């Protein structure tokens with residue numbers, strides 16, 4: 001697929017089945033992160049691969065956190081979350097190695113992590129795979145982050161669920177970008193998206 005066609009056709013999905021990328025294909029996909037804009041060359045992105053037998057271990061950590069936050073959490077909610085983390089072909093935990101005292105502001109470090117994650121999502125699509133970036137309470141649960149290797153000041157930016165997308169899934173249409181663009185001619189702009 002031509003590069004621009006690929007960028008213009010990506011969409012997120014959690015309707016994912018086996019196979020997930022592996023080996024040199026996965027390495028290529030993750031290498032797209034190394035092309036992200038990155039003020040100060042801090043390379044704050046980190047990726048933890050959770051697959052195979054490791055999946056139920058992460059699922060248990062995630063649901064332990066749900067129960068700790070809300071002892072009355074509904075059993076169905078627990079089971080849904082457990083199933084999701086146990087069955088995704090591949091989960092990539094998005095880590096952020098944050099340097100709070102660096103001259104590069106933390107928000108710029110976080111934006112570099114986000115830019116790199118976007119590159120990974122685009123590379124997944126370009127290679128025939130798919131995914132979705134999710135956060136949720138588990139992303140901000142220090143016990144989950146610590147178990148994955150991220151103690152403060154390092155943190156999680158979320159999880160990418162990864163696999164082969166359902167070819168019959170509905171892909172939502174996008175608004176035209178013209179609604180999000182304005183030409184500045186000396187006075188404050190207004191956007192079609194906001195009217």
Ligand SMILES: Cc1cc2nc3c(=O)[nH]c(=O)nc-3n(C[C@H](O)[C@H](O)[C@H](O)COP(=O)(O)O)c2cc1C
Pocket residue numbers: 010011012013132133134135136158
């Ligand atoms: C930082 C971040 C966190 C997100 N967290 C969630 C989430 O927890 N659950 C969810 O359903 N979508 C979440 N999303 C949105 C999806 O990743 C996705 O963008 C959305 O479903 C729209 O699909 P699209 O990427 O095809 O536009 C998040 C997106 C970002 C950038």
